[in-house]
Amino acid sequence: MLLECRNVCKNYGKREVLKDVNISLPSGKIVGLLGKNGSGKTTLIKAINGLLSLDKGEILVDGHKIGVDSKKVISYLPERTYLNMHKTVKDIIEYFSDFYEDFDKDKAYKLLSNLKIQAADKLSIMSKGMKEKVQLVLVMSRKAKLYILDEPMGGVDPATRDYILDTILSNFDEGSTILMSTHLISDIERVLDEVIFIDDGKIIKSESADKMRKESGKSIDEVFREEFRC
Amino acid sequence: MRFNNEIPIYLQLFQKLALDIVTGKYLSGEKIPSVRELSNMYKVNPNTVQKALSELEEVKLIYTERTNGKFVTENKKIIKDYLKSLAKEKTIIYINDMKDLGYSLKEIMEMIERNE
Numbered sequence: 001m002l003l004e005c006r007n008v009c010k011n012y013g014k015r016e017v018l019k020d021v022n023i024s025l026p027s028g029k030i031v032g033l034l035g036k037n038g039s040g041k042t043t044l045i046k047a048i049n050g051l052l053s054l055d056k057g058e059i060l061v062d063g064h065k066i067g068v069d070s071k072k073v074i075s076y077l078p079e080r081t082y083l084n085m086h087k088t089v090k091d092i093i094e095y096f097s098d099f100y101e102d103f104d105k106d107k108a109y110k111l112l113s114n115l116k117i118q119a120a121d122k123l124s125i126m127s128k129g130m131k132e133k134v135q136l137v138l139v140m141s142r143k144a145k146l147y148i149l150d151e152p153m154g155g156v157d158p159a160t161r162d163y164i165l166d167t168i169l170s171n172f173d174e175g176s177t178i179l180m181s182t183h184l185i186s187d188i189e190r191v192l193d194e195v196i197f198i199d200d201g202k203i204i205k206s207e208s209a210d211k212m213r214k215e216s217g218k219s220i221d222e223v224f225r226e227e228f229r230c
Numbered sequence: 231m232r233f234n235n236e237i238p239i240y241l242q243l244f245q246k247l248a249l250d251i252v253t254g255k256y257l258s259g260e261k262i263p264s265v266r267e268l269s270n271m272y273k274v275n276p277n278t279v280q281k282a283l284s285e286l287e288e289v290k291l292i293y294t295e296r297t298n299g300k301f302v303t304e305n306k307k308i309i310k311d312y313l314k315s316l317a318k319e320k321t322i323i324y325i326n327d328m329k330d331l332g333y334s335l336k337e338i339m340e341m342i343e344r345n346e
Contacts, residue, residue: 030275170270190233191275210238210278219235 002027002146002177003048007057010043010201017043019201021057027145028174030191032209033181034220035198036228041181042079044198045150048179049076062145072101075144079151081135083123089134090119100142108141111167129160136164140171149180153187161187186221195220199228231272239274243282246272251291251302252313259304262292 003025010018017040025031035041046052048059050066061070083092089112097103112119115133123131136152152168153161161184169191172178182188189195189209197205204227205212209220216223233242247268250256262268265283269276283300286292290308292300303309328338 028277030277166273169273169275172276174276186235189235190239191273193275193277210240210281213236213238217236221235 001025001060002062003179004060005044005048005057006059008044008047008054008059009056010047010052011055017201018047021198021201021203023196023203023206025177025179025194027177029193030168030172030178031180031194031196032185032188032192032220033179033196033198034183034185034224035181036183039198040201041198042150043201045076045148045179045181048148049074073145075139075142075147077135077139077147077149077152079154081131083135085124086122088120088122089117092123092134092138093119096138096141102143104141104143108137111137111141115163129156132156132160133163133167136167140167145176147176147178147180149178151182152180153182153184158187165191185224186219189220192220197224197227233274240278240281240285243268243272243274243278244285247282247286248289248291248312249316251286252309252316256302258302258306258309260302261298262300262302264299 001024003023005021005023008018008021009016021040021044033041033044043052047054048061048066050071059066059070062073064070064073087095093105093108096108097105109119112134115130115137117126117130117134123134126134132152132154136149139147139149147168149168153164156164165188168178168180180188192209195205195207195209195212196203212220212223218226231246233239247256247262256262263271265276265279268279268283272279283292287294287300289312290303290305291312292302294300325335325338328341333341
């Protein structure tokens with residue numbers, strides 16, 4: 001298994017945000033981590049990326065405990081950017097190239113030129129959608145085993161969403177797995193192999209997307225809405 | 231192509247490719263695009279493409295030539311039979327819909343002739 005979460009628990013003070021989470025993902029899948037706001041998606045993603053400590057349980061990535069070795073094989077797109085807005089795209093590419101052994105500079109430039117983004121431009125002058133695209137290009141230009149995308153399409157227009165989805169798809173290969181969280185289910189569900197429903201810190205469902213459609217006769221979006229009707 | 235999210239995607243892709251074969255978009259004996267190419271064409275997951283192709287192989291519309299890729303069957307009867315089964319299916323659906331509207335078979339025939 002590429003990713004194993006075993007009995008993962010996380011509390012913020014007295015509040016339990018992850019309650020005995022168990023996940024097991026093989027290589028070669030595109031997986032949707034689907035849940036409402038505040039369901040624990042981002043907390044789980046941060047835990048897998050080693051950005052917070054667990055109260056119980058363990059996470060293994062490609063057999064490694066969370067640490068330097070696990071981070072080497074994960075390419076992570078956080079919900080909020082950490083990039084320096086005053087840098088040019090070129091500076092950032094150089095930075096990534098220095099930082100990550102598996103960063104493919106040529107690929108990054110190629111993807112950017114498809115987008116007609118000038119390497120000399122600073123991030124600060126770009127629109128929100130442009131910035132999202134640049135970040136996605138950076139993340140997908142690494143040759144990682146596990147790509148974790150936290151809300152990769154948050155707050156962008158439908159055309160940009162399509163572009164982002166196409167980029168994710170055309171850079172996906174059978175040797176890696178993509179785990180992405182979103183609440184824009186209807187936009188992305190056609191590319192998903194597996195879906196994981198998370199609610200109130202617990203995994204509610206974890207199964208094949210087409211199996212879910214076949215059994216319910218409904219879209220993943222509809223199944224989700226029914227399951228979590230307020 | 232727009233997919234309906236309520237029906238398994240692999241099934242819709244299977245139906246689309248089967249239609250392409252029986253209507254001659256891919257000819258008998260012709261090589262069909264690779265998984266990667268189909269995934270790019272239809273913007274779906276390569277695993278979904280794989281599943282659609284194995285369904286096509288199951289009904290013998292395509293076959294795999296080791297390392298060479300996948301090809302449309304050279305047996306034209308299989309293609310013809312599949313086309314017939316599709317046509318039959320559509321006819322039955324149409325007749326049932328018309329019966330639901332209260333039409334008799336005779337009236338349905340008249341309707342078809344008038345609107346051909």
